[in-house]
Amino acid sequence: xxxxxxxxxxxxxxxxxxxxxxTRSTVSMLKSNGLNIIEITLRTPQSLExxxxxxxxxxxxxxxxSISNVDQLEQVVSIGAKFGVSPGIFEPLVIRASQLGxxxxxxxxxPSEIMTAINLGVNQVKFFPSETLGGIAALKSLSAPxxxxxxxxxxxxxxxxxxxxxxxxxxxxVGGTWLT
Ligand code: 3PG
Numbered sequence: 001x002x003x004x005x006x007x008x009x010x011x012x013x014x015x016x017x018x019x020x021x022x023t024r025s026t027v028s029m030l031k032s033n034g035l036n037i038i039e040i041t042l043r044t045p046q047s048l049e050x051x052x053x054x055x056x057x058x059x060x061x062x063x064x065x066s067i068s069n070v071d072q073l074e075q076v077v078s079i080g081a082k083f084g085v086s087p088g089i090f091e092p093l094v095i096r097a098s099q100l101g102x103x104x105x106x107x108x109x110x111p112s113e114i115m116t117a118i119n120l121g122v123n124q125v126k127f128f129p130s131e132t133l134g135g136i137a138a139l140k141s142l143s144a145p146x147x148x149x150x151x152x153x154x155x156x157x158x159x160x161x162x163x164x165x166x167x168x169x170x171x172x173x174v175g176g177t178w179l180t
Pocket of ligand 1: 066156157175176178
């Protein structure tokens with residue numbers, strides 16, 4: 001089960017591909033440290049090619065991040081992505097991911113967006129951009145009315161602050177680029 005594996009991994013490393021050679025060494029470093037669930041953002045022209053290459057490695061669980069429309073979602077599924085992540089929440093994306101059986105993590109920043117997620121049947125969300133929104137203090141307040149929701153805070157998380165997030169039950173894992 002994807003979300004259980006992510007909970008155990010605790011950290012979701014996020015890679016934006018600039019140089020593919022550099023990304024290959026980052027991925028093998030992550031893999032040798034037991035971090036096999038990895039998000040690759042769709043922010044650069046090289047990202048799809050990289051996604052396709054790393055999806056072929058059966059030891060890895062590669063997902064696509066920064067998904068902002070349904071075409072992108074369908075494209076990443078067709079090249080083998082095992083999960084999807086978006087910075088925000090958009091109903092057609094949640095519905096399409098569910099139809100495709102793709103574990104999918106929409107982003108939220110407000111109580112209304114968390115309510116949108118819950119009402120679409122989503123119980124795991126990305127809290128983004130976490131540190132800008134007030135970090136763990138903000139998330140503590142925001143999560144209180146929603147005990148069934150687990151959060152993956154992302155944005156500004158680093159080696160100094162990630163453990164503070166992981167102390168809380170409502171945090172499923174933390175995401176970030178600090179390891180990559
Ligand atoms: C993301 O794609 O979720 C963010 O760019 C990650 O944020 P970070 O670079 O601050 O870790």
